[in-house]
Amino acid sequence: MKPLNITVEDHAVPQLITSALEAYEIGRTSPRKKEDKLETFGLLWGYMTPERGNRPPRIIVTTATVETSALVTKGSAKPDLGSLRMKMEFVTRYWPHLEVVGTFHSHPYDSLSEAREYKGWQASSPETVGPNQGDTVFWPWLHEELFLNNPYLGHLIISVTALQKTGWALPKAIEGDSGFELSLGKRKIWITSYASEAIEYEDGPGAQMMDALPVLDIPSMTHRAIEGNFAQASD
């Protein structure tokens, strides 16, 4: 079994990154309080090409939607399943060429040192957050709950932290080919990827995390990060 390949097309990228930045920098204001550095959660849409000969299985992300009804805090984002079902029904009815191919959510960190200390770009798991909790429990659960017809789902984490001063570093790969880190002005962003797959358990269909990390391809992103930093430097 080859690792899942995930290609994110350029026009899906602004939604992913700006929703993570909005939750981080703007947050949410209610009459009583303002909270920032929140998580966000959304769905990835597109299509899938199956494994064939030398070609690995691939999902191609063409669109992303954000769950504005998700219960979000600094350390969690819990989507409303009713909202996810509504979107699947609505989108596939009017855009029959799209299907859910995965999820994304963000990890906000107060500082670069905090993000580095906890390797905050990695998926949370029972080892890091407690029994039966974390991304690696939630993703297969969601896969099983709503997406059993999908052989694979890709899951992206957009980790965000503010920098003290404008960063200027070339984008670099992290966690093999499954993610990368970027400096975007006074922000550092990590995009990492994971995959879950449908499997047949003895007592029926279910889902599990795939052992191998995906190969993540966001062809436009590195080039945009470099151009954006040039643009800022010449302002």
Ligand SMILES: [Zn+2]
């Ligand atoms: Zn997470």
